[in-house]
Amino acid sequence: MQNRKKWINEAATQPRILFVADDSRVMSSLRQTIAAMNFDALTARSCATARILADATPFDILCCDSELPDGNGVELARELRAAMGCKVVIISAHSLGGQDLPGGIDGWLVKPVLLSQLRGVLAQCLAFRAVPPNADHSQ
Numbered sequence: 001m002q003n004r005k006k007w008i009n010e011a012a013t014q015p016r017i018l019f020v021a022d023d024s025r026v027m028s029s030l031r032q033t034i035a036a037m038n039f040d041a042l043t044a045r046s047c048a049t050a051r052i053l054a055d056a057t058p059f060d061i062l063c064c065d066s067e068l069p070d071g072n073g074v075e076l077a078r079e080l081r082a083a084m085g086c087k088v089v090i091i092s093a094h095s096l097g098g099q100d101l102p103g104g105i106d107g108w109l110v111k112p113v114l115l116s117q118l119r120g121v122l123a124q125c126l127a128f129r130a131v132p133p134n135a136d137h138s139q
Contacts, residue, residue, distance in 0.1 A: 047071035066092035087125035
């Protein structure tokens, strides 16, 4: 995978999100929420497909299941964040049990995901798009 760390989707008016989950029920409910939030959504059901999409298409946020059929979603998320510079939200059946978020992770949602929680964490992730990182802040 190329190192494409940069201001990801700066030309797009719609934020782009890559959802990676192998559970069709989770994917279906997430798609509805994403559509309502006016995201441009990409979906993948495996680590391999997510890597192919990431290599071809920039995105702002990666929302990834922690356990995928061909790998660990947290490891995939860290890999894509390092390469793409995207924000990362993990969806898991396991709670963090009061622990801090793992390094490189911006949000952690526990299944079943409440749509209000998903909307909230995605809105927080989008805050970084408001001002590009190379903007002049001296004014």
